[in-house]
Amino acid sequence: MxxxxxxxxxxxxxxxxxxxxxxxxxxxxxxxxxxxxxxxxxxxxxxxGYVPPKRKTKKGVKKEKLLVVFCSNLTNPYYVMLLQGIELRAKEQGFGLFVCNTQRDLRMEERYLKMMWELRPLGIIYTCNPSHCFMELVTELAQKIPVAIVNNQNEKMDVDAVELDNSKLGRIMAKHLLDLGHRRVAYIAPPLTARQKQRSKRVEGFLKEYEKAGLKANVIIKAAKEEIDLNVAHIDSEYKIGFDLTQELLKERSGITAIVGLNDMIAFGILDALHEAKLRVPSDMSVMGCDNTLFARMHKVDLTTIEHFVIFKGRDACDIIMKKIASHTSPYSDIEPISTYHVEYEPQLIVRGTTGYAKESGKREKKGKN
Incomplete structure (x- = not known):
């Protein structure tokens, strides 16, 4: 023997x-x-020819069917909506969720990733692009555990993805403002670092449309300083970015007629800063956000924004994981299939009460909000 x-x-x-x-x-x-x-x-x-010993499990103890979700920031309702979509589908299939909130901290992300080898969930969902320095580790994990990512389109990844064309979101926002005659505008964003390409893509799409109209030089980009991403996000972090940078803009007397927030949370800060400055929206200044979060729909806010079906994306990311798990447990043949799923929704402009015609366009303005 x-x-x-x-x-x-x-x-x-x-x-x-x-x-x-x-x-x-x-x-x-x-x-x-x-x-x-x-x-x-x-x-x-x-x-x-080493053969790992089989792990003993206690008789009668049923292992929890577990999915792990990586989130970068739970203070933004966007990520909460993604989680809602994931949880709805996971609950239907009898899965529990373990949420890893990385706070965009590289050490936290690495720590959670390394825990996955021991935790061995049945699937992992990233609600944003993994940090580039960990893509090799994520790809290695994906060979053992089904992984799906809600990611920015055009990012090269060897894992399954629910894609979001952030550039298209920016273009839709720009087209709306150009149609209303806004020739001098500002775009307020969180830090536009190499780690956060999805943010930069949204800004690039916006700039592209203004460049086509020969007005790129009239767009003021105001991005927060990089250290904001290095701190633990507070519940009002993105709101404060919108509020503080709008105050800076108003001091500069730039002659802009519209301000865009990279997302709804930033747009709420913009609206409050304009309210404090006693500027009417949209008569004095138009405002746009993106994500169509719950608060954007509230009557007193009435924010013009972009709907890109966030809850559906969470649901689809979970569906991808379920399909991958099924392919592991019910193999078609002796060969393990390699499959990649790509799902993308067409974003839609939701026009509400915070955008109107620019004053210099000569068109009839909408009634301003107090």
Whole structure:
């Protein structure tokens, strides 16, 4: 009878300690190992024909069907709507959710990702693009655990995605304002860093439309400083970006007739700053947001915004995970299928009471809000 290969055998072959072998083979990444050490251990295990022991489970204990959701910011209703869509579908299928709120902190994101090897959920959903420095780790996870991402279109990823064309959202916003005669406008955004490409794409789409009209130089882009993303997000973080940067704009006396917020939360801050400055919306200044969150629909707010079916995207990301789980448990043949799903919704402009004709256009203005 062939002798069973142990971790001690692998340690001798790899020239490392038995505890190192144990931690590497069990994916205990709370201790850092060099890529060379990991490769040596894995190579020795393979050469010796090591078979991992089957984990014992207590009889009568049913394992929870668990999905993990990575969120970057739970203070923005956009992410709450995505979660709602995911949870509705997960509940129907008897799954529980474990939410990892990374707060856009790279250390938190890495910590949660490394926990996945031990937690072993049945699926992982990212509600935003993973940080680029962890894409290799996410791709590695996706080989063992079904992963779906609600991501910015044109990002190159080797995992399943529900795509959002952020550039198109920006173009729709710009077209609406140009149709109303707004020739000098401002766009207020959170930090436009390399890590947050979805934000930049939205701004780029907006600028593209104004460039086509020969008015790109008339667009003022005001983005918050990068350190805002490095701090833990407060409930009013994005609202404050809109409020504070609007106050700066008004001091500059730029002659703008419309201000756009990258999302609804920023637009709410813009509206309050204009109210404090005793400027009427939309007679003195038009305002737009994006995401069509619950508060945008409230009568006193009445925000013009973009609907891009956020809850549906959450539901579809969950559907992708369910399909991937099914393909794992009911294989068509001895070969594991590799499948990629791409879902995209056509965004729609929702015109409400915060946008009207620009004063200089000579067209009849809508009645201003107090």
């Amino acid at each position: 062939k002798k069973k290969v142990t971790s001690t055998d692998i340690a001798k072959a790899a020239g490392v300690s038995q505890s190192t072998v144990s931690m590497v083979l069990n994916k205990k990444y709370n201790v850092s190992f060099s890529r060379e050490t990991i490769d040596k251990v894995e190579h020795a295990a393979k050469e010796l």
